[in-house]
Amino acid sequence: MTGQPLDGISVLLTDQAFENLMADLGPFEARPHIAIAVSGGADSLCLALLAGRWAKRHGGRATALTVDHGLRDQSAEEARQVGGWLKPEGIGHHILGWQGPKPKTGVQAAARAARYALMQAWCRAHGVLHLALAHTQDDQAETFLLRLGAGSGADGLAAMTAIRETADVRLLRPLLDVPKAALQATLQAQDQEWIEDPSNRDTAFARVRVRQSIGGGGLDARGLARSAYRFGRARQALEGAASQLLARSAQAHPAGFAVLQCAPLEAAADEISLRALGRVVAAIGGRDYGPRLDRLERLHRGLLTNQSASAATLGGCRLMVDGGVGGRKLLVCRETRGLPAPLRVNPGERLMWDRRFEIRLGGEGGGGARLMNLGERGWAEIVDNRPDLRQRSIPGPVRVSLPALFDDFGVYSVPHLGFRRENDTGSGASQGPNFEEIRFSPPNSFSSTGFFLRNEPDILSL
Numbered sequence: 001m002t003g004q005p006l007d008g009i010s011v012l013l014t015d016q017a018f019e020n021l022m023a024d025l026g027p028f029e030a031r032p033h034i035a036i037a038v039s040g041g042a043d044s045l046c047l048a049l050l051a052g053r054w055a056k057r058h059g060g061r062a063t064a065l066t067v068d069h070g071l072r073d074q075s076a077e078e079a080r081q082v083g084g085w086l087k088p089e090g091i092g093h094h095i096l097g098w099q100g101p102k103p104k105t106g107v108q109a110a111a112r113a114a115r116y117a118l119m120q121a122w123c124r125a126h127g128v129l130h131l132a133l134a135h136t137q138d139d140q141a142e143t144f145l146l147r148l149g150a151g152s153g154a155d156g157l158a159a160m161t162a163i164r165e166t167a168d169v170r171l172l173r174p175l176l177d178v179p180k181a182a183l184q185a186t187l188q189a190q191d192q193e194w195i196e197d198p199s200n201r202d203t204a205f206a207r208v209r210v211r212q213s214i215g216g217g218g219l220d221a222r223g224l225a226r227s228a229y230r231f232g233r234a235r236q237a238l239e240g241a242a243s244q245l246l247a248r249s250a251q252a253h254p255a256g257f258a259v260l261q262c263a264p265l266e267a268a269a270d271e272i273s274l275r276a277l278g279r280v281v282a283a284i285g286g287r288d289y290g291p292r293l294d295r296l297e298r299l300h301r302g303l304l305t306n307q308s309a310s311a312a313t314l315g316g317c318r319l320m321v322d323g324g325v326g327g328r329k330l331l332v333c334r335e336t337r338g339l340p341a342p343l344r345v346n347p348g349e350r351l352m353w354d355r356r357f358e359i360r361l362g363g364e365g366g367g368g369a370r371l372m373n374l375g376e377r378g379w380a381e382i383v384d385n386r387p388d389l390r391q392r393s394i395p396g397p398v399r400v401s402l403p404a405l406f407d408d409f410g411v412y413s414v415p416h417l418g419f420r421r422e423n424d425t426g427s428g429a430s431q432g433p434n435f436e437e438i439r440f441s442p443p444n445s446f447s448s449t450g451f452f453l454r455n456e457p458d459i460l461s462l
Contacts, residue, residue: 011182011185012182012185012186012189013046013050013178013182013183013186015050015053015054015057018050018051018053018054018174019054019057021174021175021177021178022051022054022174024162024174025162025163025172025174028058028060028130029129030059031058031059031060032055032058032060032129032130033055033060033061033062033063033127033128033129033130034051034054034055034060034061034062034063034128034130034131034132034172035062035063035064035065035119035122035123035128035130035131035132035169036048036051036052036062036063036064036065036091036131036132036134037065037067037115037119037131037132037133037134038064038065038066038082038086038093038134039066039067039082039195039197040066040078040079040081040082040085040194040195040197041134041194041195041196041197042180042183042184042187042194043134043135043136043139043175043180043183044134045082045085045187045192045194045195046134046183046184046186046187046192046194047132047133047134047174047175047183048062048064048086048091049086049089049091049187049190049192051132051174052086052089052090052091053089056090061090061092062091062092063091063092063093063094063126063128064082064083064086064091064092064093064094065093065094065096065118065119065122065131066079066082066083066093066094066095066096067095067096067097067098067114067115067118067119068095068096068097068098069098069102069111069114069115070097070098070102071102071107071111076095078195079095080095081195082195083095085192085193094122096118096119096122098111098114098115098118119131120166120168120169121168123168123169124168124169128169129169129170130169130170130172131169131170131171131172132172132173132174133171133172133173134173134175134183135160135173135175135176136175136176136178136179136180136183137175137176137177137178137179137180137221137222137225138179138180138211138214138221139160139176139180140159140160140176140221140224140225140228141214141219141221141222141224141225141228142210142211142214143159143160143228144157144159144224144225144227144228144231145210145213145214145219145224146210147159149210151293151294152293153271153293154231154234154235154238154271155235155275156293157227157228157231158228158231158232158234158235159225159228159231159232160173160176160228161173161232162174162176167443176225177225179221179222238271238272238275239275241268241269241272241275242272242275242276242279243447245264245265245268245272245273245276246276246279246280246446246447248261248264249261249263249264249265249276250276250280250446252283252440252446253393253394253398253440254416254439254440255394255398255402255416255440256284256333256334256356256357256398256401256402256440256442257284257331257332257333257334257395257398258280258283258284258331258332258333258446259329259330259331259332260277260280260329260330260332261326261327261328261329261330262303262304262321262327262328262329262330263327263328265277265304265330266304266305270300270305273300273304274293274296274297274300277296277299277300277304278290278291278296279444279446279447280332280446281296281314281315281316281317281319281332282315282442282443282444283442283444283445283446284316284317284332284333284334284356284442285314285315285316285317285334285442286316286334286354286355286356286442286443287315287316287355287442287443287444288443288444289444290315290444291314291315295314296314299312299314299319303319303321303330304330307321309321313335313337316334316335316337316338317332317333317334317335318331318332318333318334318335318397319331319332320397331395331397331398333395333397333398333401334354334356334398334401335401336373336375336400336401339354339372339373339401340353340354340372340373341372342370342371342372342406343370343371343372344368344369344370345361345369345370345371345405345433346361346369346433347361347362347363347364347432347433347434348361348362348433349361349433351371352441353371353403354373354403355442355443356440356441356442357403357438357439357440357441358437358438358439358441359371359403359435359437359438359439360435360436360437360438361433361434361435361436362433362434362435362436363432363433363434363436368407368408368432369405369406369407369432369433370405370406370407371403371404371405371406372403372404372406373400373401373402373403373404374399374400374401374402374403374404374411374414375400376400378400378404378406378410378411378414379399379400381410381411382411382414382417382419382421386419389417389418389419392417392418394416394417399417402414402416402417403415403416403435403438405432405433405434405435407432412432413434413435415435415438416438420434
């Protein structure tokens, strides 16, 4: 590529350089289909053009996804403009609309969450395995500073990952080592215009204020990104140690709870013990992310470090210490607050319940069955007729949160307790759906999927 450099940047991102960046993110299937998040800004538009040519060289194809948030009058026209720029390059383009009311505060965070949800849903529906995001070295530096100011630990300061696995798609960030100015220079060299979003200059947003402090404020984006990389190395080591600690101390149950031996957690270094406990809370609570570090630290001190408490709640979980035979143990289970409302279900349905259980229903007929947590009344009802259920290995605090099927006559199925009401026509029992398959499958598991790092970032290596 040739062209005039922008602001003294002499390095353009060539197709071969991008090929090298993508090789680090493989392997890819034969004839890969890759989706690209494209707002129309310089970063994402450059990524789309590079990824489109990359996919074509590998016998595959690229599809650009533009989310119209509906927050500005020009957004729909700009989204169509993106498609116009990409069509001559043979890159497919889809506009995804953010429907419904918009929040009065936290607009950027809400828009980001909606954007990811829409694009991942599109990838899932179309069988696309990879979604490329245009985060750059500058974004990495801004994220590092924002998280530093928020008091983040090593995980937060490690900033963004080059690869993140989700239930729907692999999120790829091939440009994390590349300065934004290099991407702008690359587009200029191709006489390619891009869209400037005015919100990127609005100092009402914290990220914009941080952006302005980098460069002009004496901070260096490249140095900040290198710091994030080094925190990433620390995070990798800590993740490995936390996984080993959980392997020694934790037992998970398919009914959605865990029991941990306290002694190994108490003996481990705080940073490793905190990380292990945070992973368990995220998994059992069905959360996308672990609890805030300051809250986790308070809980850790109370239950493990100084043992001043025997119970606590955090991240949708109840945590209770028992000092019985075999040493102190920590039970982590779902708290009843925030459980799903009763849901009408029918045979043949597949659904995710409480963000933790994948459920497939069988049976026949309808009958107005309801899926909900067992609750105290449900437990009292079934144990009155089946006292042997008390001998099951499910701890008492767990029972009330278990998924159960109800009809007009009460509870008729609780698979984790091995309970299925007899179909006694004299009692009027219904022929409704039943649990054909149920699997504990939260967004996060106890074992981390890993934190991917390239070599130490250096644009000159391109």
